[in-house]
Amino acid sequence: MILIKLTQLVTAIQGAVEQAKEAVSRENIDTLMGYFHQSKTLGSSERSRDLKDIEHLTPITVKMKYPKQTPEGPVEHFVSVPLITLTPVESLQIDDVKVEIDLEVMEDNGEVMVGFPQPKKGGLLRSANDRSASTNAKITITIKADDKSSGVQALVEGYNKSLRAQIPN
Numbered sequence: 001m002i003l004i005k006l007t008q009l010v011t012a013i014q015g016a017v018e019q020a021k022e023a024v025s026r027e028n029i030d031t032l033m034g035y036f037h038q039s040k041t042l043g044s045s046e047r048s049r050d051l052k053d054i055e056h057l058t059p060i061t062v063k064m065k066y067p068k069q070t071p072e073g074p075v076e077h078f079v080s081v082p083l084i085t086l087t088p089v090e091s092l093q094i095d096d097v098k099v100e101i102d103l104e105v106m107e108d109n110g111e112v113m114v115g116f117p118q119p120k121k122g123g124l125l126r127s128a129n130d131r132s133a134s135t136n137a138k139i140t141i142t143i144k145a146d147d148k149s150s151g152v153q154a155l156v157e158g159y160n161k162s163l164r165a166q167i168p169n
Contacts, residue, residue: 090145
């Protein structure tokens with residue numbers, strides 16, 4: 001059995017949670033960027049994930065016919081609708097992380113050490129292909145959709161105002 005310091009285990013778990021939070025944050029930015037065209041020329045299908053590569057963003061819009069009442073009767077009026085106003089923009093966040101680990105705890109020269117016991121079946125160590133034995137660890141990460149950040153909410157509200165200005169009364 002390999003032993004490690006308890007502090008190393010806790011640090012590794014904390015580091016993994018921080019990496020997961022960063023990955024969720026990058027995914028949120030990627031989702032938001034999907035509503036905009038980037039003005040800086042990248043490869044044909046490449047979209048930058050690095051904000052410093054983005055010079056200007058232009059909202060992706062769709063043109064929609066909207067009836068406009070005139071003294072001569074209704075006429076076609078086209079409205080440029082930013083895509084971001086048509087779909088909900090939710091941001092993800094890690095809500096809860098639970099870690100359950102079977103550990104053997106011991107002391108070595110004043111340091112708390114932990115080991116990961118191997119589940120046994122019939123007195124022998126289990127093979128990597130044996131799924132019938134229990135595992136040493138269970139990790140549950142709950143990711144939830146959260147309300148928009150205040151910046152995203154202000155952005156969407158601004159585009160909604162722009163859209164309302166295009167629609168005749």
